Amino acid sequence: MSKEELIEGLNVDLSHEYGAAIQYTYSASAVTGVYRPALKPFFEEEITDELGHALYLSEKIKSLGGVPTTKAADVPQPENVRDLLEAVLKAETETVVRYEKRKKQAEELGFTELAVQLDDMISDETRHKEEVEKILYDERF
Ligand SMILES: [Fe+2]
Ligand SMILES: [Fe+2]
Numbered sequence: 001m002s003k004e005e006l007i008e009g010l011n012v013d014l015s016h017e018y019g020a021a022i023q024y025t026y027s028a029s030a031v032t033g034v035y036r037p038a039l040k041p042f043f044e045e046e047i048t049d050e051l052g053h054a055l056y057l058s059e060k061i062k063s064l065g066g067v068p069t070t071k072a073a074d075v076p077q078p079e080n081v082r083d084l085l086e087a088v089l090k091a092e093t094e095t096v097v098r099y100e101k102r103k104k105q106a107e108e109l110g111f112t113e114l115a116v117q118l119d120d121m122i123s124d125e126t127r128h129k130e131e132v133e134k135i136l137y138d139e140r141f
Contacts, residue, residue, distance in 0.1 A: 019073030
């Protein structure tokens with residue numbers, strides 16, 4: 001594992017944070033029906049967290065000598081409520097896995113502050129994931 005490989009991985013993470021902000025923005029506008037009053041604010045609130053993660057990662061990539069990406073990961077555009085929630089759950093689950101891996105890489109290279117920050121981000125993404133899981137418990141979906 002080299003610093004360059006770490007930077008490459010962090011750029012993948014950054015593109016997915018931009019993607020997450022887009023996904024929550026899309027979801028807030030796409031959610032329809034009786035669940036809209038509850039889910040629109042829920043989706044909107046997540047946008048700030050994801051953009052905060054993107055800001056951190058972009059700064060860190062530059063500090064490590066890399067070039068922060070300006071490209072967002074592809075985001076699906078489901079139309080019904082269950083599919084919107086399933087897509088968000090999939091993205092959050094994959095993000096937790098990526099950050100677990102990135103944290104190990106950061107530790108391996110001795111970047112303690114990055115590893116600690118990734119811990120915080122794992123905590124944020126796990127909270128997002130668990131909230132969506134709880135919403136999906138509703139058997140009417
Ligand atoms: Fe995030
Ligand atoms: Fe998230």
